[in-house]
Amino acid sequence: MVAVSPAMAEYFRLLESNLNEALKVAEAARAKGQDPTTVIEIPRANDIGDRVEALLGINGVAARIRALEAQMSREEVSLKIGDDFAAKMFGETTREEIVDHAIRTSMGLLTEGVVAAPTEGIAKVGFGTNDDGTEYLKIYYAGPIRSAGGTAQALSVLVGDYVRRAIGIDRYKPRPEEVERYIEELKQYNGIQSMQYMPNEAEIRLIINNCPVCIDGEPTEREEVSGYRNLERVETNTVRGGMCLVVAEGLALKAPKVMKNVKKMKMEGWDWIQQIIDGAASQSGDDEEEESGIHPKDKYIRDLIGGRPVFSYPMRKGGFRLRFGRSRNTGFAAAGFNPATLHILGDYLAVGTQMKTERPGKAAGVVPVDTVEGPTVLLDTGEVRRVDDAEEARRIVPRIERILDVGEILISYGEFLENNHPLIPPSYCEEWWLQEGGPRHPESEMEAIEFALAGAPLHPDYIWFWDDLEPEQIRDLAAYVGGNGRIADDGLRIRFDPDIKAVLEEVLVPHTIDGDEVVIGTYLVFLACLGLTLDLQRRPAWEDAPDGPSLALVSHLSGWTVRSKAGTRIGGRMGRPGKSKQREMKPAPHVLFPVGENGGSRRSVQEAGAYKQRSNTDGGSIRAEVGERRCPSCGAVTYKNCCPSCGAHTEPVNRCPRCNREVKGAVCPSCEGPAVCMQEISLPIKEEYATACAALTMRENSVALVKGVKGLISRERTMEPLEKGLLRALHNVYVFKDGTVRYDMIDLPVTHFRPREVGATVEQLQAIGYTHDYDGVPLTSREQVLELRCQDIMVSRKCGDWLLRVSHFLDDLLEKFYGLPRFYNAQRPEDLIGQMLIGLAPHTSAGVLCRLIGYTEANVGYAHPFYHAAKRRNCFQGDTLIRVLEEGGGWREVPIRQFVIENFDISTPGLDAAGTHWSEPRRYAAVQAVDCQGATHLRRVTAVSVHRAPEHLIRFETSRGRYLEVTPDHTMLVWDTCYLRRVRAMEVREGDHLPLAEGGQVVSDTVTMVRYIRCPDTEVYCLTVADDHTLAANGIYCGQCDGDEDCVMFLLDGLINFSRTFLPETRGGSMDAPLVLTARLDPKEVDKESHNVDIVDRYPLEFYEAAMRYAPPKELEKVIDHVELRLGTPGQYEGFRFTHDTADISAGPLDSTYTTLGSMIDKMEAELDLGDKIRAVDVDDVAERVLNTHFIRDLMGNLRAFASQTVRCTKCSTKYRRMPLAGRCPRCGGKVIQTVHEASVKKYLEMSRKMCEKYAISEYTRQRVEMIDMAILSTFGEEKETQLGLADFM
Amino acid sequence: MLCEEEIVSRFLATRLNVSPEVVAYIREQDDPSLIDRIIAAAPEGTVVVSADAIPAVKKVRDGTRFLPDPAYEVLKGKENSAESIRDFEEYVSYFRHRYTKLSSFMRGRVQPVPIEALARTGRYREEEASFVGMISEVRSTAKGNKIVMMEDTTGTIRVLFNKSRDGFAEAEKILPDEVIGVKGKLSSDGNIFFADTLIRPDIPLTNAPFMSESPGKAVLISDVHVGSDTFLEEEWHRFADWIAGREDVSYLLVAGDLVDGIGIYPGQDKELVIKNIYGQYARLGEMLSAIPSRIRIILAPGNHDVVRGAEPQPAIPPKFREDYPENCEFVENPALVSLQGVRILMYHGRSFDDMIGMIPGASYRHPEEIMEEMLKRRHLAPTYGMRTPIAPAKEDVLIIDPVPEVLFTGHVHICGIKRYRGVLMINAGTWQSQTAFQKQMNVEPTPARAVVLDLATLEYEMVDFLKNQA
Incomplete structure (x- = not known):
């Protein structure tokens, strides 16, 4: 039994009772017999290990x-x-x-x-x-x-x-x-x-x-x-x-x-x-030469992709300054930034955008935290100003001349612990100062000086960036200020000098320009640190001033302890942008109801209903293959789930197509062929439509368009009642292939929230169990901070609107179709707070039960770290062999573990919401992928990933001696007559045919054994392959995992509308389906990374001191409380704290500029413009890196691909390794065309040339572009089309 | 059909050993009486019956020689003969040309039936037949047999090579896109063809190499890799001094990778001492200027050179060779040059990478064995779509025709020399010591060697300039 406090026990009881309530409604609805089965098809999860244990056994011994x-x-x-x-x-x-x-x-x-x-x-x-x-x-x-x-x-x-x-x-x-x-x-x-x-x-x-x-x-x-x-x-x-x-x-x-x-x-x-x-x-x-201290790491910018800007070079002045701490919404691979920073950096970083960072070694999800410092900018007036306010930041963006400092980045101790990265000196901050004798936040500069005189170090707000200067520069500055400054009412006025101005911009003391004078408003500490008196005379401390280093010098001159404000700078660049949208198939149907070709390209039910086979006939019916079902009470044969004559629930009828007789089960007992459940009938679609409208008391023209599907693809060819489609169309929601409706979005971690942030009222939250805030004070205000329960989630506003529509659909469905009372009765999205949802990561089978507690403005879903960690992904066992083609190398067969480790960019890995570590591969690599026709293609590997291994794997063996071990929910490919179907590994049976890679060809092989085995490692590995998402592992073609965002659906929707029988074939295509439901999270069983989330409200002085000496994070494992220390106790669920608050977890830009810009040319231009402004960025180097790692690679790769390309038949889409001798498709006689075109080879050529002209690109790279230009010219000859103008590219 | 064992034992019965070539020839001819005739014709004291003993085989040389003056001529691959790709459709004519040309080499040994006729009509079912086709797919069955897809311009058919049949070793070496002839039997349903014999275009047994009537010597080297930090400068100087003193040498041939190039592999800039591509060529120009002007220098490009990667590769463009001495001549890759009538086919050898991966037992250590496979297929880069990019043109210039006296390659950095049916195959090695990549791949190069070819005798001599050996 999991250890819980009474309060948490109550929470879980509440969830349980909500679940039971939904189950009751769903059971009642299902019992009406309108659905394929009369029982709910999502069982509560039982451990896969239960089933597996029985399969293991050691003989005799x-x-x-x-x-x-x-x-x-x-x-x-x-x-x-x-x-x-x-x-x-x-x-x-x-x-x-x-x-x-x-x-x-x-x-x-x-x-x-x-x-x-x-x-x-x-x-x-x-x-x-x-x-x-x-x-x-x-x-x-x-x-x-x-x-x-x-x-x-x-x-x-x-x-x-x-x-x-x-x-x-x-x-x-x-x-x-x-x-x-x-x-x-x-x-x-x-x-x-x-x-x-x-x-x-x-x-x-x-x-x-x-x-x-x-x-x-x-x-x-x-x-x-x-x-x-x-x-x-x-x-x-x-x-x-x-x-x-x-x-x-x-x-x-x-x-x-x-x-x-x-x-x-x-x-x-x-x-x-x-x-x-x-x-x-x-x-x-x-x-290991790194004894203490750290060195700049440029791995995160080694592979720059055009259009994703760099914000800060490794440990470069002006880069992100490290602040230690965890805000409510950081930790678990999310890092906090002042919202002003996000705006000033061109709105590239929206909430939920991935950023690749230099250290502690992970990519970070971007979240706003307004209690950390914002950027310091130089305006067109010459003014230098620090911006901490998002509003102000937005206003001044057009006036920014240069971004001198991009502000702080908030990273928690847990991140260092997770990555085992030595602690590093942070930027000096108030929470540290308070523990070093600082009494309270100083009201003014004078007070700060008083505190300093009383013995505390200087307060961080008044520390300038002395350590960015050389001691010599400080001396020169003091001399210049002494000679050319005067004290006026508004501050210290210094005669303008470009060199001195540059030094002031480096030391980042805020100043303005007035005429030919530089005005520094807060000058007392500034003067003191320069060793000047208020009448700008040298103080006696100058006499025995040390030569350096800079901080020691200013400490000596001022007589106070002056710590480093610069701390450690951390590099960062943009990673992947976030996403949030309704799940739609292509084309998107409202209902799983066949319309055949007669529905037109829109698959319109109405249009199909208007179809006439011959003119002057009544029409209104189409030919369709539907399932054969029989009523057990009256014996009528129908295709409906509910008997039209007596209203009883019907059952599918299996027939052997060869012996033409009815059989029980899926296999014919006499010929052993597979039985089918199918009849070809004339489907009276017009009549159906009219009946459905009547049943729902809707007028026939109340919805303009109901979209069906072309044909039914499941084994039993079960169809949904048309009524469901009418209601979905009415509420503008689309159905997914399993009968549910879903919404996809990026997930971010959060441990505490304010009612205001999630748009919930105090009463609503009290009603669902949030009675006290995180300090134990009864909840009365929307500004109080509440501790998030682990299965509660907040979704985006956009998702909220969608949820409301779905709730209307479900209510109408219950009322009008099932004849049950309405369930949600929501008028506004807020009314849905407290309702139960199912969260599902793509390509997993287990959904996680969760509860909606509100809406955020940002286009992300916020949920507890445990919730994210509960959703796992599927992958390969580490020893699985894959064949990869590497840049400059050749084909190589390697264990996937080795490939992933070699190509895993340790410095820039991403962490997606499911606790999967991924990164783009370090080098270009490609694998042979197979499409659903069984043709192979060379496809690029776009990501490598490491996943926490589940308890068990499935092992397949084939008759030709191949074997493969994958996680039970891994995607496998199985031959289905002539095409390859995707199925989950747990659905593959002995006797199925798998595609094998042999000698470059795809051949078929039979599975001889399927066995559950215990997973030998703690990690499993996977690749992401472009386009086909398949690869050969141990010579067996199979799917890969898809690092994508998660989705949510209504619990009730899943319980009522989901049916396995909709899924393509009984065992096929059940990817993404909620086959089981995890009702309660056990922190011990979720991804281990969530155990490294620290949950204290401040880091002790000991910690900062450890950071100054680059101590390993393990040293403080027992000092700083984190989840791992609490496992197995009730404290594992609650009593979490955070060190930094933030006013709003949805502050800052809501959509990344990256997604709003259109072409690569626009993106590249915007990226380089931004780079020009940021002091911490070397824009010439950015241009060079993009050329080297993106454009030149693309050009070379495509040029090579052109001269070894495959061809494709326009008619039957068969692909050939080379042009057939016949010159036409040998299969169908169609025209055969090329797959790599001249235009796609040249795509980035012109832009690369222009970049070479505009930026200081090294001669080497410049010549590479020139070489490629020549090679392209010699391959394709002189340019045929007209040259595009310069303006078209830059 | 005669089986190998039978033929061999017939010879052994008369206390004669027999060379595999002769066995293959007899099998191909399928004429048992031939054995007796050969045995009868064997001169007294013969231990091994070699191809010379085949009565019908009279050595003939391929093509007549018109000797120009001076006695040097680029027969194929002259500068500016490689064209840009006009049209994608060229691939049709490219492969058709390959098919037509290579099948013509097998004329007389195979009486081909169009594949369509085999597959569509019933009359060949379970009948002996033969045909010629280009391989479109190769795979092994679970039992270890080989199934290949063969096509001609009329259709495609599956062909099975049974592993228990004679000559299966050759079938194991079948490469995609080579053109072969097969003899065998069509299955009863016409779906599959059971092959007995595999016939390759090959060098005729009768091939007699031409030898120059006047004395003359050529020096063959390749893969100089100027600019790389592993380029063996000292050894090169030693070589330059040596060649200056060799009065008998009139030609120097370089088979590609003249310089190390830029951007050929990731991170190459860290292994370059000359990072400027113009600088690399200029340096080579200086190096060649030290060689006496009486020696004609013929330079072909390789995959490290500045030209496009797709074969045929054009010659090094003029802007890179401004200061080169007059005696330098730039040709394409591949190129066929005639030195006093001796034809040397120069090919850099990108296709080694593909062939080594696909031919069982092949390794980088023995490039000469791969070259033999090229000759048997009469093609320099049989397989399309792998690491050797091919630019399509009306004609396939990678076909080995006419049969040269010497096939000269580089690329693998390992020296290898062998003769096959009168053709001397030379891979000259390199002037670069072991690179980091080669070390990782466990490739031991044989650097700093030059092969001296005597044009009058087609004998060769290898000179090693490596530091501690010279």
């Missing part, structure tokens, strides 16, 4: 293992069990059998009995003869040993050694040429496959010379070694992949793990392992 496991660790058992085999406890007869069984059993144990390793990873064992006549043991590893993972691979050798001793066989004594063979072979294998770790020659020698067991292998590659061939004791000249893996990724890479077990088991003869560990350790020690 299970009892023994259990007995041993009670006494020792898993690893120890895996060795000890060898004794039993040696004692022939399980009926072994030969030595081979003993060793074979022992190794396999322990491998099974080590891999949790789930991967292929024990059965297929070890081909066989055998015995060889040493040169001294003794015998030694050989283990033949095969390719699938890969799936075992390095540790298990290494331990299997250990097990072999253990058993070998038990049965009295000597160690392996290698010959010198055999050792060399290992070295050659490993090198060669690494060339083919690129291993995770390639040991050096000395390490290999050490391993082979000392390993007591001979690590042998089956040939796995096509290549043969060229050097050490035809050795007497090595049976093959071909490269043995399994052997290489065990040596390199097993023994060498996992040496520490092996050592641990060796020690534990007190095994002899393995001391040499320590040498590998020592060797490896000293190597890695060299890499």
Whole structure:
């Protein structure tokens, strides 16, 4: 039972009772028999593990293992069990059998009995003869040993050694040429496959010379070694992949793990392992030169995409200044910015936009926090001003000459903890100052000085950016001010000088220009820090002033402690913009009702109803394939869910199309062919429409257009009652393929909210259980801050309008169609507060129950971090092999884990709402994707991602020996006669046909085994592939995950309208469907990242001091309270605090400029204009990077693609690898056309040329553009069309 | 159909060994009496019966020679002969030309039936037949047999190569888009063709290479990679000094990758000592100026050079070669040059990358074996759509025709020399030491070697300029 406080228990009871209420309504509606089934089709979730556990089992030895496991660790058992085999406890007869069984059993144990390793990873064992006549043991590893993972691979050798001793066989004594063979072979294998770790020659020698067991292998590659061939004791000249893996990724890479077990088991003869560990350790020690301090990291701007501007270069003056803290809406990969910052940065950063940051190492979701400092700008009047107010920021945007400082970025300790990034010195701030002896916020500059004189450090509001200046500049400035300044009523007036002005702009002291004088309003501290008296004389402190550094100098001159206001600057650039919109299929139907071709391109039900087969006939009916259903009470055959004659609920009738007889179940018992539920009838659509209108007491012309679908694609060809479509059309909502209506949006985390922000009244919130604010004060005002319950969400206003329409639809549906009372009775979106919704991440099957508590202005959904973390994504097991084409490289087959890790841009990863870490790949990479016709295409990899692994994976094996392990909700492709259908992995059955990649072709293969296995790693991996969203993994084509936004739907909508029978085929296309519902969140079971959300109201002084010395975040793990510390206690759900408040979680721009600008040219121009203004940005470098990482890549890639392109038939869309000799489509005779066009090759050419002219681009890049220009010219010849003018591009 | 074993044992019965070429020839001819005739004609004391012993085979050389004066001529791939792509439809004529030309090389060995006739009419069902087609798909079956899709201008058909048949090793090497002939039997439903014999255009057994009547020597090198930080400057100077002293050498041929180029692979700028592309060519110009002007230098481009990547690649444009000495001649890739009547086909070798990946047992270590596969297919880059971009034109200039005396390539940075049916195949290696990429790929280059070709004898000599060896 989950630990909860009484209050939370009450909350969950409330949710439960809301759920039950909805269930009751839905049950009543369903019971009317109008739907495909009379029961609700979304079950409450039960752990997938429940079902799986039964599938696991270890034969015969299970009892023994259990007995041993009670006494020792898993690893120890895996060795000890060898004794039993040696004692022939399980009926072994030969030595081979003993060793074979022992190794396999322990491998099974080590891999949790789930991967292929024990059965297929070890081909066989055998015995060889040493040169001294003794015998030694050989283990033949095969390719699938890969799936075992390095540790298990290494331990299997250990097990072999253990058993070998038990049965009295000597160690392996290698010959010198055999050792060399290992070295050659490993090198060669690494060339083919690129291993995770390639040991050096000395390490290999050490391993082979000392390993007591001979690590042998089956040939796995096509290549043969060229050097050490035809050795007497090595049976093959071909490269043995399994052997290489065990040596390199097993023994060498996992040496520490092996050592641990060796020690534990007190095994002899393995001391040499320590040498590998020592060797490896000293190597890695060299890499870590960062003892303390940090260096600029430019990874986040390595791959600049045109149109997404850079706001701050790495650790550059004027960049984002780090402020430590967590606001209500930050943490969990969201970072806070002053809304003024967001406006001044060209409105590119809207609430919910992703920003890629330099550190702590994650991309950040952008949220407004107005308690942090805004930007400092230089206006066209020469005035320098800090802007903290969004209104003011908007007003002055046109007058901005230069953005001198982009303001603060609020990042929480939890982010550093999550990324294990050392803490770094932040910008000096009040919450720190208060703990260093600052008594209270100073009212004036005078008061601040008083506090400083009393011994506290100088208050941060009056600290200027002295450390951005060289000590020499401070001296010069003091001298100049002393000589050329005067004190007037309005402040310090200094005679204008361009150099001095530039220094003032650097030190960021606000000033204006009046005539030929610079006026500084708040000058007292400024003068004091320059060591000047009020009559601008040098103070005695100058006499013994230190040479530097700058901060020490000003501290000395003023006599106060002056801390760094600059702190650490953090670079950032724009990532992906957010989204928020109604889910619509294309074309978007109102109802799942067939209209055939007669509905026209709009699929209009009315138009289909007006169709006449021949002129002068009545018409009004169309031919359609519909499901065959029969009434159990009167026996009438119909296509409706409800018997038209007696009103009973009908049942689908299955027929075998071949034997033409009715069958029970989906398979014909006599011919074993699949049965269908189908009849072709004349569907009286006009009459149906009229009946539906009458039933709803609507006039026939009250809705102009009801859109249906072309045909029914589910197995039972179930259709929705037309009434539902009429009502949906009336309320302007569209149905998704599973019968529900949905809204997509980006999710952001939030832990506290104000009633005002969500548009809810105090009464409404009290009614749904928010009785006290987060300080325990009874709720009376809309300004009080409330702690958000973990399953409560706020959606955007736009979504609110949509929800209102849906509620009207549902109410009408209940009242007019089901004859039940209205449920929502909402007049305004606010009336829906407290209603239950289902949240669903794309391509997952489990919905999460949630409650609506209000609306935000921003186009995002705000919800508790736990809620986000509860929705998981689907992916591949890390050892899955994929074939990728890399830029400059070639085709390479790598485990997906390795590919993802290699290409994961550690410095700029994104984190989407489901807790998935993703990033764009570091380099261009492409994979072979397959479309639904089974044709392959080269598609770009657009993202790589790492996901938290679920408990279990599904393993498929095929008749041709392929296997694949994926998460249960992963998308698989299955042949359906002639096209590939997408299904969830859990729906794939034995006997299904999967597409395989073989020799560049797509062939079909049969699934021979489907098994649930325990997931061996804590992470699973995936790629995002452009366009087709498919790739070959372990040679099997299947889907990938789609990093997209989440969606919500009404709980009642899901319960009433959702039916599996609408989904394409009984098992197909159930992607995105709410197959189960998680009713209650358990923080322990959600994504671990949410455990690193810190929940304190201030960081202690100790923390800031730790940050100053670059301490690792782990050091403060116990000091700063975060979710992990509270797991398992009632505190895991509530009592969260935050360090920074914000007035409005929806402040700042609501739509990103990126989405409002049209063409790439506009975007590029806007990006470069903004870059020109920001002091922290080197715009020439931005132009160069965009050229290098986007435009030139695109140009080169397309040029290469042009001369190796595929062709396509215009008529049947078949694609061919090359032009057929016939010149026409061999299949249909249609015209064959190109797939890469001259225009798409040249797309960015002109713009690249112009950028080279306008910006200081390096000669190297400039020449690359020139080279490409020449290559394009030589490929296509002189330009045929007219040149576009310069103005068209810049 | 005769099987290999039978043929071999017939020879062995008379205590003769027989070369695989002869076996293949006898199988192709399908004439058992040929064996006796060959055995009868074998001279006394023969141990191995080689192709010379085949009675019908009389060495003929391909084409007549008209020797110009001076005795040097670019036969194909003269500067400015590569054209831009006028029309996408050119791909139709391009592949048709390839098909027509390559199938003409097999005339006499295959009596082709149009594929449409095979597939559409019933009369070939379960009958022996033969035809010629271009491969459009290759795949292996679960049992390890090979199924290929073959097409001609009339239609397509599936062809199965059974792994237990003789010559399956050759079938395993079938590449997409090569043109082959097959003999075999059509299935009873006409859906699939069971192949017995695979016939490639190949170099005729009768091929007799031409040898220059006057003495003369050519030096062959490739992949100079000027500008790279791994370019072997010292070794090059040693080479330049050496060639200046070789009075007998009149030609220097460079098969592409004259410079390291810019932007060829990501992060290349970090491995360049000359980052300016003009600077790279200027440096090469200086280097070549040190070579005596009596030596004619022929320079072809490669994938690192400044020209487009799609083959045929045009010659290096004039603006990059302003200060080059007079004795430099720029040709395209590929180019066929005649030196005193000896024809040398220069091809940089981008297609090695594709072929090595697809031919079982092929490796970068032995480029000469891949070159042999090119000759057998009579095509320099058989497979379209992979790493070798191809610019379509009316004619396929990548076809190996006429048969040259020497096939000369580079690209893989590993030296390899071999003879196949009279054609001398030379891959000259490189002037760049092991790069970071090669190290990662475990490629050991054989840098700083020059091959001296004697035009009068077609014998060669390899000179190594590597530091500690010269």
